Amino acid sequence: MGDTFQSLLRLKKKSYQVCLQGKYLRWTEETQDLASRIGQSVCFPVTEIVCAQMGRVETLTPSFGPLAGVNQFTVFHVKRVKREKWILETLLFTAQNSELCHQWVEALQRKIQQYGGNRPRNLLVFINPIGGRGQARKVFQTQIAPLFELAGIKSTVIETTRANQARDHILEKNLQGLDGLLCVGGDGMFSELMHGLIGRTQKETGILENCADSALVPSSLRIGIIPAGSTDCICFATVGTNDPITSALHIIVGDTQPVDVCAVYHARTLLKYSVSLIGYGFYGDVLADSDQYRWMGPCRYNYSGFKMVLLNRSYEGAVEFQLAENPQSSPRDQTRCRTGCLVCSESSERLKEESEELKDKNLKHEDIHDSEWHTVEGTFVAVNITCMCSACSKSPDGLSPTAHLADGTADLILVKKCSMLQFLKHLIRHTNQKDQFDLPFVEVYRIKALKFTARKTVSIKKGFFGRLFSNQPPHSCWNCDGEILHYPSISIKVHCQLVNLFARGIEGGQSSSLFTC
Numbered sequence: 001m002g003d004t005f006q007s008l009l010r011l012k013k014k015s016y017q018v019c020l021q022g023k024y025l026r027w028t029e030e031t032q033d034l035a036s037r038i039g040q041s042v043c044f045p046v047t048e049i050v051c052a053q054m055g056r057v058e059t060l061t062p063s064f065g066p067l068a069g070v071n072q073f074t075v076f077h078v079k080r081v082k083r084e085k086w087i088l089e090t091l092l093f094t095a096q097n098s099e100l101c102h103q104w105v106e107a108l109q110r111k112i113q114q115y116g117g118n119r120p121r122n123l124l125v126f127i128n129p130i131g132g133r134g135q136a137r138k139v140f141q142t143q144i145a146p147l148f149e150l151a152g153i154k155s156t157v158i159e160t161t162r163a164n165q166a167r168d169h170i171l172e173k174n175l176q177g178l179d180g181l182l183c184v185g186g187d188g189m190f191s192e193l194m195h196g197l198i199g200r201t202q203k204e205t206g207i208l209e210n211c212a213d214s215a216l217v218p219s220s221l222r223i224g225i226i227p228a229g230s231t232d233c234i235c236f237a238t239v240g241t242n243d244p245i246t247s248a249l250h251i252i253v254g255d256t257q258p259v260d261v262c263a264v265y266h267a268r269t270l271l272k273y274s275v276s277l278i279g280y281g282f283y284g285d286v287l288a289d290s291d292q293y294r295w296m297g298p299c300r301y302n303y304s305g306f307k308m309v310l311l312n313r314s315y316e317g318a319v320e321f322q323l324a325e326n327p328q329s330s331p332r333d334q335t336r337c338r339t340g341c342l343v344c345s346e347s348s349e350r351l352k353e354e355s356e357e358l359k360d361k362n363l364k365h366e367d368i369h370d371s372e373w374h375t376v377e378g379t380f381v382a383v384n385i386t387c388m389c390s391a392c393s394k395s396p397d398g399l400s401p402t403a404h405l406a407d408g409t410a411d412l413i414l415v416k417k418c419s420m421l422q423f424l425k426h427l428i429r430h431t432n433q434k435d436q437f438d439l440p441f442v443e444v445y446r447i448k449a450l451k452f453t454a455r456k457t458v459s460i461k462k463g464f465f466g467r468l469f470s471n472q473p474p475h476s477c478w479n480c481d482g483e484i485l486h487y488p489s490i491s492i493k494v495h496c497q498l499v500n501l502f503a504r505g506i507e508g509g510q511s512s513s514l515f516t517c
């Protein structure tokens, strides 16, 4: 029984038979009740233990020193509270003597090392002091740094003084010895880290990042997001909530979630990468319009959104796309991408096999992936592409609720010319349980590549609101994860699992890691 360590311990004034076996810590109440003989057992995986320390340790004490109790030891572990939210739970065990406590702490730490091999030890943290409501510094110092200290994670902190400082640092500076990069901020900060890391990795491996034909290589470093932005869309889609403690605990236990990335090109030259929304028409116009109302803070998006609904603009163009290869997966299939998603796992397997095939046969990515192009021409209120569900607090299921995080596809949503009320109906369905795609003017496809050619739209002063505000411009712009792209004609290619996040996807169905055996 070399793998098992057990003894009698006290917890919350009751005696328990506590057993550490395999991947689990289990405790069973010692009961006098002869009818039931054995009390209820509770167990949870070692992979969700943050650490074990001698004595009674409290996280909020500055130096985490043991407070009292030579015969006590403390176990810190992940506890799920509601939906996807995690908190740090403390268990204070009392043993017969301090020797036994030492043995328990050593046994637990050994198990954490054995099963928690992917935990980071050394992180570089970028704090955006102006992101969201300007709380990033406070969030990190008061809530996150004490957790990292407890878990034995070294973090080097850089507070940014300008936009793109984090991206430039990652592109230029020595990152040796680091296990991951974190941002404390919103989706814009994540985008900086992602651009820096993808760019650096291609440079180091000699791949031409700018060329639309390049098969880009993923980095071994993971990116973590401590949410402190305005929308935190990427946190909602990869963790299920925008709670800073939950994200920190996912980082501490070393979770890994691969994520697909869309590369956006104009004239075959790279413009930007995106993981959530690339939108022409409505979302492009909202972003461009909202820029003049920065003084309103995050409310500017509601104001410009309202204005654009009233204006009811639509734009002419041709959308060409290559459909995804997996016929079993579709944006209308009602499945959800959740932790351990089978569709994404199959893609990981396929990726491995493909890269071996490419190497063996000395082929290019395109040689095994060229497929038919489909075309939809018309006038569109919105052309949206997203490679994750793009959920946020306003839209809990997101733009495309069944989109997968890591299957090498993106969902293309075409909202064709319709009335203001029809478009409003489509938008409102993002906030309730109704299907936003089940409307005659909406089409949705699961794709792997796209080309959009904008046509000049003739300006018509439509209705009362059209005359009140302004004429329609001939083209819209693209909203690429919250940044404006001024080239109306673009192409997009989905790169399967190009970045890895400290996350595990949204946990589905499971409400607690603690369960009775």
Ligand SMILES: Nc1ncnc2c1ncn2[C@@H]1O[C@H](COP(=O)(O)OP(=O)(O)OP(=O)(O)O)[C@@H](O)[C@H]1O
Pocket (backbone or CB within 6 Å): 127, 128, 129, 130, 131, 132, 133, 160, 161, 162, 163, 164, 184, 185, 186, 187, 188, 189, 190, 192, 228, 229, 230, 231, 232, 233, 482
């Ligand atoms: N010190 C700084 N001064 C000005 N801008 C900065 C600074 N540091 C980072 N930025 C830029 O601020 C932008 C917005 O930051 P961030 O994403 O953190 O917050 P947000 O926009 O409020 O949140 P979200 O993107 O979730 O809506 C980013 O694109 C980033 O490049």
